[in-house]
Structure formats: C-alpha cells, structure tokens
Amino acid sequence: MTKDKTLIVNAIENGTVLDHIPSEYLFKVVDILNLASTSNQITIGSNLVSKSFGSKGIIKIADRYFEDQEINCIALVAPNATINIIKDYQVIEKRKISIPEEVVAVAKCANPLCITNHQVISTRFKTIVDNDKIYLLCHYCEKTTKILNLQPLN
Amino acid sequence: MPKSLISIHDFSKEEILHILDIASEMEKNKSQKILDGKVVACLFFEPSTRTRLSFETAANRLGARVIGFSDVGNTSISKGESFKDTIKMVSNYVDMIIMRHPLEGAARYATEVCDLPIVNAGDGANQHPSQTLLDLYTIRQTQGSLQNMTINMVGDLKYGRTVHSLLQAMSHFEPKFIFTAPYELQLPSEYQTFLTEKGIEYTETQSLTEYLDVCDILYMTRVQQERFNDPMEYEKVKDVYRLNAKMLTNVRKNMKILHPLPRINEIALDVDDTPYAYYFKQAENGMYVRMAIIAYLLGYN
Ligand SMILES: [Zn+2]
Numbered sequence: 001m002t003k004d005k006t007l008i009v010n011a012i013e014n015g016t017v018l019d020h021i022p023s024e025y026l027f028k029v030v031d032i033l034n035l036a037s038t039s040n041q042i043t044i045g046s047n048l049v050s051k052s053f054g055s056k057g058i059i060k061i062a063d064r065y066f067e068d069q070e071i072n073c074i075a076l077v078a079p080n081a082t083i084n085i086i087k088d089y090q091v092i093e094k095r096k097i098s099i100p101e102e103v104v105a106v107a108k109c110a111n112p113l114c115i116t117n118h119q120v121i122s123t124r125f126k127t128i129v130d131n132d133k134i135y136l137l138c139h140y141c142e143k144t145t146k147i148l149n150l151q152p153l154n
Numbered sequence: 155m156p157k158s159l160i161s162i163h164d165f166s167k168e169e170i171l172h173i174l175d176i177a178s179e180m181e182k183n184k185s186q187k188i189l190d191g192k193v194v195a196c197l198f199f200e201p202s203t204r205t206r207l208s209f210e211t212a213a214n215r216l217g218a219r220v221i222g223f224s225d226v227g228n229t230s231i232s233k234g235e236s237f238k239d240t241i242k243m244v245s246n247y248v249d250m251i252i253m254r255h256p257l258e259g260a261a262r263y264a265t266e267v268c269d270l271p272i273v274n275a276g277d278g279a280n281q282h283p284s285q286t287l288l289d290l291y292t293i294r295q296t297q298g299s300l301q302n303m304t305i306n307m308v309g310d311l312k313y314g315r316t317v318h319s320l321l322q323a324m325s326h327f328e329p330k331f332i333f334t335a336p337y338e339l340q341l342p343s344e345y346q347t348f349l350t351e352k353g354i355e356y357t358e359t360q361s362l363t364e365y366l367d368v369c370d371i372l373y374m375t376r377v378q379q380e381r382f383n384d385p386m387e388y389e390k391v392k393d394v395y396r397l398n399a400k401m402l403t404n405v406r407k408n409m410k411i412l413h414p415l416p417r418i419n420e421i422a423l424d425v426d427d428t429p430y431a432y433y434f435k436q437a438e439n440g441m442y443v444r445m446a447i448i449a450y451l452l453g454y455n
Contacts, residue, residue, distance in 0.1 A: 055408025106350075111258060112259050113256070113257055113258040113278050113279070114257065114258050114259050115237070115255075115257040115258065115260045115262075115263050115277075116259065119236060119237050119238065119263070120236075121263060138259065139257035139259075139262065140258065140260075140262050140263055141256070141259040141278075141280055142161065142259070142280055142281070143258070143280075144344075147186055
C-alpha cells in the first residue's frame with residue numbers, strides 16, 4: 001500500500017502556496033495573513049519533513065493572491081518561506097520575501113500603556129534588525145515589541 | 155502637516171539650538187505679544203499642575219489666550235468620548251494644542267487626527283520633550299556651551315524618562331557620562347548600546363561620591379519607592395543617594411546641580427544655599443523654553 005501523501009501535496013488549481021514555514025511559526029503566519037476569517041479553501045500542513053529544513057509547514061490558499069506588502073510581513077517569522085503563485089496547477093512564479101521596513105495593522109503593541117491598545121487605531125511599526133533578531137518599534141509609544149509577541153489584531 | 159513637538163527625536167541638532175536661542179531671547183524680554191490673537195489649548199488628560207502652569211504662563215506671556223482642562227473629571231471624556239473626537243473638536247477652535255495624556259503615543263496620534271501643531275507635555279512614561287529642551291537650555295546657560303560636558307546622572311536611570319531623553323539629546327554634543335544608580339535602577343542596556351554606537355564614553359557606579367568631583371553637571375532624579383520590587387532594597391539605597399552640602403567641598407567650580415523637581419529627599423535643604431544649586435532656576439527656565447517652543451511652532455523665527 002502506498003502511503004497517502006496526496007492529502008498533503010494535493011495541488012490547487014489557482015492560488016498561492018506558502019512553503020518552508022518553520023512549523024513553530026505556522027499558525028503565526030495564519031494569524032498574520034488573517035486566514036482564519038477568509039472563505040477560500042485552505043490546506044494547512046504542519047510538522048512535515050523537509051530535506052533542507054527539518055520540520056516545516058505549508059499553507060495552500062485557493063484563489064487568493066497577496067500583495068507584496070501583506071506577504072512580506074510573514075518574513076518577520078518565516079524569512080525563508082517561499083511563495084509559489086499557482087495558475088492552472090502550474091507554478092507560474094516563485095516569489096522571494098523580504099523583511100518589510102514598516103508593518104501596518106498586523107500586530108498588537110506589547111506595551112499595555114500604548115494608546116493603540118486603548119483606542120481604535122491601526123498599529124504601525126518600524127522593523128529593526130539587530131544581531132539577526134527582529135524587533136518592531138511602535139510608531140506611537142516608541143517601545144519595541146519582540147517578534148514572538150506578534151499577535152493578530154482583533 | 156505642521157511641525158509638532160512630540161519626541162525630542164523630531165528635532166535636529168540645529169533646530170534644538172535654534173529653539174534654545176529663541177528661549178534666551180524670551181528670557182531677556184519676558185513679555186512679547188507676538189502671538190496676540192492666537193488661542194492655545196492646554197488639554198491635560200492627566201493632572202500635572204507644574205507643567206500646565208508653566209505652559210499656560212508661557213502662552214500668556216506671548217499674548218496668546220489659553221483654553222482647556224486640567225483633568226478629565228468633569229469633561230465629556232469622562233463620559234466616554236473618544237480621544238480622537240476630543241482632539242478633532244478642540245482643533246476647530248484653536249491654533250495649537252498642548253497636551254498631556256497618561257497613554258504612551260497619544261500625542262503622536264493627535265498629530266494624525268488634526269492639522270494643528272501639537273506639543274507633547276508628557277505621554278505616560280514615553281516622552282516629555284519640553285523638559286529635555288529646558289535641561290539643555292540650563293546646561294548651556296550654566297556652562298556657556300553644550301559641547302564636551304561631563305554629566306553625572308544620579309538616581310532612577312532605569313525608568314526615568316527625563317534621563318533617557320536628555321542623554322539622547324546630549325549625544326549631539328560629544329558628552330561624557332557618569333551613571334550613578336543603585337543596582338536595581340541602572341541604565342537599560344538599549345541606552346548603553348545607543349551610547350556605544352555613537353562612540354560616547356560612559357562610566358557606571360553605585361557610589362554617589364565616587365565621581366562627584368569630576369563632573370560639570372550633576373543631574374539628580376527622584377528615587378521612588380514604588381520602583382523597587384523589594385522594599386528592603388529601597389530602604390538600603392534611599393539615604394545613600396542623598397546629596398548634602400558637605401559632599402560638595404571638592405567639586406568643580408563650574409559644577410551645577412539640576413533636578414527635574416519635585417524632589418523628595420535626594421537633595422538636602424542645605425544644598426540650596428550653595429553656589430552649585432541650580433534646580434530652581436532650571437524650573438524657571440522651563441517657562442522661557444516653553445515660550446520658545448510655542449512661538450517657534452506657530453511660525454516665529
Ligand atoms: Zn505602542
């Protein structure tokens with residue numbers, strides 16, 4: 001009997017495949033892209049074996065394409081992720097992502113006294129890369145938030 | 155968007171010096187009706203009598219009229235009006251908004267919801283740039299220059315926002331720093347990194363007397379009990395960081411003692427009568443600097 005790998009590698013006709021996401025950040029990526037609230041067909045695979053990567057996650061979203069600005073935000077947790085654009089079951093484009101300079105409306109500020117946590121304000125951060133660690137500097141309260149504290153907006 | 159003063163980082167070295175120059179003009183001529191006909195709002199979402207009086211007097215001395223509130227007790231804000239709506243409403247009436255708010259980032263946000271110059275008179279523990287400018291003004295006034303000063307900062311260097319803003323602003327002027335603090339209140343590593351990157355020399359000590367005789371400015375701050383996790387630690391250090399006149403026998407002749415006030419017991423009363431005490435004059439300078447800030451942001455050059 002052949003092992004049933006089809007569920008995982010099941011191809012999508014049109015859409016976006018996000019591959020090589022570290023398993024531990026898979027659901028952060030789901031949050032950052034706010035996938036929980038879309039009605040598109042989504043397949044999420046976690047703890048898959050990757051030759052070069054150890055354990056990886058993969059997300060396939062049917063009939064959805066992302067702006068660079070949206071997709072770049074996943075570089076905050078998954079800088080090595082690959083983005084495959086699928087049309088008619090074919091990868092027509094492989095996109096690289098890069099750490100964005102500004103992160104708008106995808107994270108909450110970790111400072112409980114920040115105005116953005118008390119009024120309806122879209123958050124804005126500058127990204128700071130220091131010794132391979134990425135921090136977010138809040139445009140409002142001027143405090144830094146660690147990437148691990150990234151949480152989706154409500 | 156008109157120029158606002160939200161954070162000391164919003165001002166270049168040249169702008170800082172320009173504002174200090176306007177402030178010394180103001181000190182020479184304390185009543186100038188250059189803002190006759192202007193209306194300035196002082197919105198204090200959190201009370202701070204000292205800061206509010208200093209700003210209101212500054213506006214009045216320039217001939218502007220002042221409206222506003224000194225706390226939110228009886229206003230529509232206490233009835234749940236959003237901050238944005240308050241700012242929008244007030245911005246229709248006035249030429250400038252001076253505001254203090256307990257939440258960090260509030261003043262920055264205000265610049266995004268209206269088209270007026272905003273002066274941040276304190277946003278929580280974040281910024282209080284007029285304090286920094288008055289500190290700079292006072293240092294320059296006492297030493298004749300801001301260049302190459304040795305500044306000994308004493309007390310709560312961990313949470314003290316005046317200390318953090320001042321060291322960043324002074325970084326334009328090739329200073330040397332001495333940081334005198336109890337172990338629990340030492341300068342956070344991000345500021346140490348900042349100084350190292352800028353190539354600025356600094357020394358740390360836990361002893362108040364160790365570097366007293368080698369500084370030009372002794373910048374004292376409050377050591378507050380609530381900053382300590384362990385009340386015993388506070389009891390141990392509270393008297394150690396108490397400056398008295400006897401300690402000042404061998405200090406540099408040009409040395410001046412600054413303190414953002416109010417003091418608790420960091421400076422004994424006998425220091426007030428020494429030629430080194432300068433904190434009351436520093437508070438007075440706040441008014442000239444605030445006159446300069448208001449005038450500058452309303453187009454006076
Ligand atoms: Zn913030």
